Amino acid sequence: MSPTATASRPTTKASAASATVPGYAGKLLRVNLSTGKIWTQPWAEHMREYLGGVGLGAKILYEEVGPKVNWDHPDNRLILATGPLAGLPVWGTGGLSVITRGAQTNGATSTQANGFFGAALKYSGYDAIIVQGQAKKLSYLYINDDVVEIRDASHLKGKDTWETQEALEVEHGLSGHRLSVYSIGPAGENLVRFAAIQGDYGHVASKNGCGAVMGKKKLKAVCIVRGTKALTPHDARGLVQAADDIAHDLKTDPAASTLYRWGTLPGVTNLYKLGALPIKNYTTNLTTVDMTTWEPAKLRNGFDHRGHQCSACGMHHCHIQVIRKGPKAGELVDEPEYEGWSGAGWTIGATDQEGISWLNTRLDRACVDVNEFGWVCGWVMECMEKGYLTEKQVGFKLSWGDIDGAYRLLQMISHRQGFGDLLAEGVKRASEKIGGEAAKCAVYTMKGASPRGHDHRGRWEEMLDTCTSSNGTMESANPTHQTEFGQPGRINPFNGEEVAKLVGGILGRKHFEDSLGGCIFTFRSRIEMLARALSAATGWNYTMPEALRLGRRTAAILRAFNLRCGIGTDLEYPSARYGSRPVDGPAKDHNIMDQWEHMVDVWYETVGYDRKTGKPTRETLKKLGLDWLTRDLWRK
């Protein structure tokens, strides 16, 4: 296929710009889909202050997307960013951050995926891609070192994400890890509000409708040839030593090594024991299913496996699997993460492991966020059981655990057919539209996003994080070693004050991690070691306090962005069902809403934000070195 009329190349001048800091490519690739213009921009000045990934993305989003530029406006930016460790020999450093104004909250989004894209981007000479505008017809972006072209994607229309990747591999005569493709499926093309961006067969940037933003821009895919440019770390020996230490820690630390061995599979049984496995849309925390069949070894033995590791990753974590038995036998699928077992399984009352695994991959292929799908589908199932929604309204009968019915609903949502058109708006908007008793059953935050695949009524720290965060999902996420941050190793999980102090106290850790260009799992080591790897890569002496300060700066910028968009403190609480009192199981009768206001107060105090306006205080901004934001937020 030949390039389209809009194809162009980066300017020679910009292409010649070189990195000034080791470990970086040193250039940002910019694409305007409306005009077809492609150019590059050197960046070095702000590297230490913003690093990359979400740190860089938050700054660009704030500067370039004004409050009137809604998620579906051509001037919205879709930022695909990686960081200073991407492409270097540290485990899991093919990572990608997607930053944009998202379709679910119409506010800031930052969501991460792994695979090979981040490394390929760096090897091609870019630290990030910033896409603006809207193509006239469905297009894809092709990157092969300095050759960057916007190409016609009409032949990819309607294809799912795996089909899209296969088609592009054939088209370019490249397979394996020589071509990395991140794309949208039908759900993204049809602007489903919880559409995701999926890449490299099974890796998903899933939150806050970033796939809908891509769909609105008529950008079907970004495909990148592996790239030929060398990356030179400042201290190669020091980097390898830090990488070895991180790998050793992940293999041997008792808590971290679970991930090394089983990935996120133990989540199902562990969270069940804590009353935090969401079962049937939060209607219960108990099951009669034999939970020993959900232990990781048994779960993994149920399928034929192929390793499916990401760039430079020694973690025995990602797998492609073949379904052995049942009606889907023989199908190649991606082994579900915990979130997949939860969203495509327990949340909708399904416990058929082959069926869940199959549905989870179908969600990835359609580019639908598995968590939000679980909340939408579980809500429909509960409402039909209770008579709040009728067969006539939905179009067919759907009951708990019905995998084929769930798939039918997925297709209706992906193509916005019939009742699926309403459901494509996400569970908050759909339930508010239906109203009455049905509205009370929906799980969501008032900002418009939904929780990850846990029952947060048994995990208060995550409910508080989800409701107060500014990025459409969780911002803090507990570290493996919370004592490393001066936090207590143990607190009472049902003591709101202790929970709020902890969640506020670790704000920033995740944003630092997500600014480096790596994976959430391989970066579950000590931050001190990540800071050491960063220093070896760049030549900076990056310390842990600086790491946390960077993360808190990023959180403050995302918050400022949302406040400017009108997303304020009045939306920081869960829906009625999300914040309800569990009726059974280990968290029975622990009612977070009894303590909610106090928890939010304590959180505000801990992070140094003004409780009334939601703004980071002048003092906090000063400490973070964000004077320019002080002028914006607090000018009279």
Place this chain on the structure above:
Amino acid sequence: MAQIARDSLTAQIEVTTWVTKHVGGDGSGSKLFTEPFALGETVRQVLRRFTARHPELDAALWSPDHAELGEHIEVIVNDAVLGVTHELDSPLKDGDRITLLGQFMGGSCLIMSR
């Protein structure tokens, strides 16, 4: 009241996930133990006696000075985390179940300190 023999009361101790490595397991699934105790003995006392027989578990479960629990293993008694129906110093009842749950990192786990 007459002293009840230790072996007439029992608690079940379930060791799960990576924690099983410290009690002769392979780091997956769970291992079950039946632990006799005397009337009035607490969760702490029974766990102390149990971990004394498993030195690796002893090091992993308790803080270095043994004054408190360490960071990465949750203690659940009859399906409730400590602090809800039991403290470490609550007496056990015949048939109680203690679960030692390895911290899972698909997010976070908060643990009670008292």
